[in-house]
Amino acid sequence: MRIAILEDDVALAGLVEMTLTEAGHFCEVFVEGHLLTRALHRETYDVLILDWNVPGISGIGILEWVKANLDLPPPALMLTSRSAEEDIVEGLSAGADDYVIKPVAPTVLKARVNALARRAYPAALLGMEVFGSYRFDTRAETVECGGELIALTAKEFALALLLFRNLHRALSRAYIFEAVWGRNPDLPTRTLDVHISNVRTKLNIRPGNGFKLVPIYAYGYRLEALTS
Amino acid sequence: MIQRRGLKLRTQWWLIAIVTSLLVAGMTMDRTMMRIDNLIYDHLLQASFWASPSPSSKPILLVEIDDDSIRRLGRWPWSRATHAALIDRLSAARPKAIAYDVLFTEPGDPDDDRALGESAAGSPIFFPMLPAAAGQEGAAPIASLQAAATGVGYATIDPDADGVVRSATTMAGAQGQWHHLISLVAAFATGREVTDARARLIPFGGGQGRWPEVSAASVLAGEVPPELIRDKIILVGATASGLASRYPTPTGSVMSGLEIEAYLLQGLRDGAMMRPAGSWACLALALLPLWALMVLLGPVRRFPALACFALCLALVLGSCVAALIFWRLWLPPGAALSGLAVAYPLWGWRQLAVIEQFMRVQLERLDHKPSLVPQAEPSVRERGVAYTIGLLRAAIARDREMRHFVADRLDQLPDATLVLDLQGRIVIANAAAHALFASTGGTIDEKANAASLLQYFRQTGSGDPVPFPPIGGDPAMCEVQVEQARFFLVGMAGQTSTEGARVGWVIRFVDISEAKAAQRQRDDFVQLLTHDMRSPQASILAVLETASPDRISARESVAIRHYAESTLRLADEFVQLARAENLEYALEEVELGDMLMDAIDDLWPQSKAKSIDIVTRGNEALLIMGERSLLTRALGNVIGNAIKYSPQGTTITCALSSETRADGTNWALCAVTDQGPGMEADLRMTIFERFRRGPVGLGPKTSGAGLGLSFVHTVVARHHGEIECESEPGQGTTFTFSLPGIMDTEQITAQVL
Structure with missing residues (x-):
């Protein structure tokens, strides 16, 4: 490039x-x-x-x-x-x-x-997407971590996939809202934080697992993959 | 006090009204003021408004037995033959009537008497008689004349007490059958009934010499043309000096009785006689203007006193003159005038007295109040006008001192201060205000008001003008800007009177230019740290990264990197501390657990390097209102310290919990516990001291942590929270964050999902 x-x-x-x-x-x-x-x-x-x-x-x-x-x-x-x-x-x-x-x-x-x-310049997406130890099946809307299936709601899955697909990219709150919930201005702002919190806990997105979720002050979130 | 004064005045008003009314009524009935009345009456008659027809057209001719006649015909009394000759001469010329005002009461030579009677029979002739008076018999003319005369009447003239002849004599009642000689002549001439009219004031007007007159001698001598006599009323009488009395008249001149009779005749003929008013009319004239004056000047007065007085005087004199001219009625104004003249000063004096007393009491009361300023003792101590004047002087002096005191204290204020009335006009402006507005190009003068002065200011930020009066109650505060670098804090406060009514405004301009400049300097300083100090450190690290290992040895490279990173961290911590202290916090609903997770994730490299396990306890969602980045960093600073001071392989526990305190408030708690060496009690105290003292004075042992914990303290304090430290040597350390919670957080979570 x-x-x-x-x-x-x-x-x-x-x-x-x-x-x-x-x-x-x-x-x-x-x-x-x-x-x-x-x-x-x-x-x-x-x-x-x-x-x-x-x-x-x-x-x-x-x-x-x-x-x-x-x-x-x-x-x-x-x-x-x-x-x-x-x-x-x-x-x-x-x-x-x-x-x-x-x-x-x-x-x-x-x-x-x-x-x-x-x-x-996005590459073609396959049905199965792999990020570190996480495997996303976009057709079945399921995610596995280390071979173990993790139960997520539809919104949580969409949010997790969005974060992983935009690894290392700062996503604004408005962008995430629109991508996951569509144009729905009536949702309380806490909705996003609660879902992020749930995804983070359920998928255990912690530095120990090689990923870190970084909140950006008054802007949004960024998912980072850690290089050990 | 005012009520009492009013009552007192009202009583006095009634007293004065009643007393003067009685006085005036008494004077009216008693005719006390007659001399003044006469004076006014005489002057009115002398006035030029009386019509004065030409003498020739007058139907009256005076035939005078004057000095010339005496000289030519011999001494008085004349023989009756001479009189008969005169009557014959007159009759020959065919007069309308002859009033022969010569007494023929004693019989004389019978032939002469008869001859006189025969002559008298020649034309309508009237003779006088002598009316009876006290101790004296009346006397009628001799018989021959009585038979020949058309009428016989008395011809007495009665001067008033002051010797002036104003009215005709009436003897109606006393001598019932007799009439005044001239009344008879007038009745004959006009063909009317003889009446004893009440109108008896003689209309003197036109002055002396109004009547055509001829000498008796010249009539006898045939020198008078008959045309002069024909159809005239002839008055014959004596005017020669020594023969006849002369009387002063209202016109100011002295007249013979003959002339007075001519006036009387004229008045009776023309119906022009005037009559004096009756008692009731006089009383009305005297009392009504007096009462009008008292009402006009009463306790509830609305007109100027002097104008009222003049109006009442004019009313009295005007009605008096008008009655005399138009109704021929004489209203004596003396009593009325004197009533006004008494009531006006009397009432004025009583009012003054009451006011003086009120003023003295008030001034004394004022004098006894403690004063803010020193004042001179009044020089006079005895009650009286001088005493009141002294009190008033003292009050004025005190007021002047107070004004000076207020202006002086205002001038000493460092801030520009304006005192305004409700309409925004300047009442007082202190020296600082004059200087301030002189520097903006405005001036404080009589024309200046709040609007014209505030136009120089714009609100900082919005650029809006400063509203006056302030919107939304007071005290109102706003930050304003003049020119480029001058900032003021404008405070407006409403002023109230002692009764609590709004009377005006005070505006104060506090110069905050220096504070603003300092703020900008601090911002510049932070900017310097964030960028200008960080940049070279970043460059140093970049150089180390790109330099080939053979040019900089690995050991030195690590050392240099360490120092550069330390500098960066210090700059970061300083910047964060400055933010924590100065930033306006944008509070949002945040969850304490989320922030704890963020902080732990940020510290993962450090904890991993020392194999320290960080455990989180408590799944409760703890919602607080907070500034997310600052709180996360505060948690990170405390956990970072724990990692720094903990031995390898230990565990750090972060416990989340909530607590409801005795006052019902909900608190979110986060306790960070390490298994480190712990602290001595005095060191723990020092840490808290440092929290308060801020970032200066750091010892080498706690290098880097001092700023971090200061930051923690600042952030927690600004969230109205608390931070506590528990530690014992060898027992580890626990830092507990307590932050005010907002509500039952599970409810919110359920609602969101």
């Missing part, structure tokens, strides 16, 4: 470039915002990795520019030192598909980028 990296810190840019090149991607680094927008005029990129505070147009500015100027915006990942929860929400709301706080471990970066790519 062609990946554009907006990063003015040479050391960090080098790390990201090295990590992703090792994973078989083609990377291009931009140190200023308008250099990136100029390149976006003539080049196509599959994924954008954006720092927030850079000279010229900021990462947020790039997101807005992309939304306004490109017909088919590529998925974007914010990679920034701004760690406050309010900043994460602002970045995701501005149109970023994921948000990673520096410093970033190479494995995490690879997993996140792959998740973005998978979402943007």
Whole structure:
């Protein structure tokens, strides 16, 4: 994949470039915002990795520019030192598909980028989907963990499958609501939290099992697979 | 007090009304004011509004036995032959009537008497007689004249007590059969009945010399043309000095009796005689204006006192003049005028006295109240006007001092303060307010009001203008902005009088620009920590990650990574603490168990590294209102500490429970217990101290934890919860979170599923 990296810190840019090149991607680094927008005029990129505070147009500015100027915006990942929860929400709301706080471990970066790519360019789905020790039968709507069948309600199954299919991707509450319950504005907001809690307990989605469910402040959830 | 004063005044009003009424009635009946009445009457008669026809058209001719006649015909008395000759001369010219006002009461030479009688028979002629008076017999004219005369009457003139002749003499009753000579002439001339009219005031008007007059000598000498005599009423009488009396008249001039008779005749002929009013009319004239004045000036007065007084005076004089001119009725105004003149100052004086007393009592009461400001002792101590004036002076001085005191204290306030009335007009503005509005370009003057001054401010955030008066009751507070960097907290409070009625507003402008600047500085500082301090650390880690192992040895790389990560963690903890302290919490319904699970999952790498088992007890769903990320981090900080201080392979227990306290409130509890070394009691106290002291002064042993526990304390406190620590050396440590629960959580769960 062609990946554009907006990063003015040479050391960090080098790390990201090295990590992703090792994973078989083609990377291009931009140190200023308008250099990136100029390149976006003539080049196509599959994924954008954006720092927030850079000279010229900021990462947020790039997101807005992309939304306004490109017909088919590529998925974007914010990679920034701004760690406050309010900043994460602002970045995701501005149109970023994921948000990673520096410093970033190479494995995490690879997993996140792959998740973005998978979402943007999905592979054909089979009847049976396997995530670690979990086997999802999408036709029978059953899930097995370590060979043991786990009883889930229809909504819980849909929610679990949604989370696993979007591994490493931040899902907003509204997105999950619409995907699982459809457009139904009358549901209490606690419904989602209760279902998430049930799925987590029943499937035992805990770091011990190789998966971690991360709540994102005032935004939604992300399921992460742990690399031991 | 006011009631008592009113009652007292009302009583006095009645007293004054009754006393002056009696006085006026007495004066009216007694004619006490006659001199004043006469004065007014005389002046009225002298006034120019009386019609004054030309003398030639008058039907009266005076034939005077004057000084010239005496000189030409010889001394008085003349012989009766001379009189007969004069009568003949007059009769020859055919007068309408002759009133021959010369007494012929004693018989004289019979021939002359007879000749006089024969002459008198020549034309209608009237002779006077001498009416009977006290101790004196009356005397009629001699027989021959009585036979020849058309009428005989008395011709007495009675001056008033002041010597002025105003009225005709009437003797009706005393000498029943006799009439006044001129009445008889008038009756003859007009053809009417002779009546003793009550109207007897002579209409003097036009002054002296109004009547055509000729000398008797010139008539005898034939010098008077007969046309002058024809068809006239001829009055013959003596006017020569020494012969006849002269009388002062209301017109101001002195007249002979002949002239007065001419006026009388004229009045009777024309029906122009005037009559004095009766007692009832006089009483009415005197009392009605007085009562009108008392009512107009009464306790419930609505008109200016002087105007009322003038109105009543005008009413008296006006009705008096009008009655005289239009009805020929004389209403003496003296008693009425004096009644008004007495009542007006008397009532005014009583009012003043009552007011003075009221004022003195009030001022004394005020004087005895403790004052906020020092005041001078009144100089006069004896009661009296000077005493009251002194009290009033003291009250005014005290008021001035109070104003100064209030203005002074207001000026000393550091905040700009405006005192407004209900309409928003400025009552007082302190020095700080003047300075504030001078700096915004506005000025505080008489025209300034709340609306014109508040227009310089905009509410921070919304940019709306500041409403005045404040909406939704008081005290109202809002944050406003002037220009770019000046912020004020505007507080408005309603002011009430001592009776509790709303009388105005006080607006205070507290300058919070510095606090705002400090807040912005703190935000910048947090921003610096979150980004500018973290970025280089992230870069250091990136460099270590990408550097080839032969350039940086593995051992150094680990050390550098450790320090960079420590710096990052410190920055993170500081930022989180700042958030926990400053953020406006967006509370939502969250479940304590979910947050505990999140916190444990976050710490999985650390617990796994030390083979520490983290066990959760209690399946109850504990719903609270909370800020999810901060509470999760607080739980994480406590569990992280437990992991840090616990030996390898131990167990950490997180127990969830709920509790209903004595006051009925529901609490969610989470107790984190480790199997670590525990703490001495004094160290445990120190930990709690640090909670309060915040992030400074950390010892090397607890490095990194101080900020974390400060964060925990801050977050729990801001959730109105509690955190407790129980520990004994060797027995492990238990941290217990207590947070206010919201309701029966199973109900909600059931409802959602």
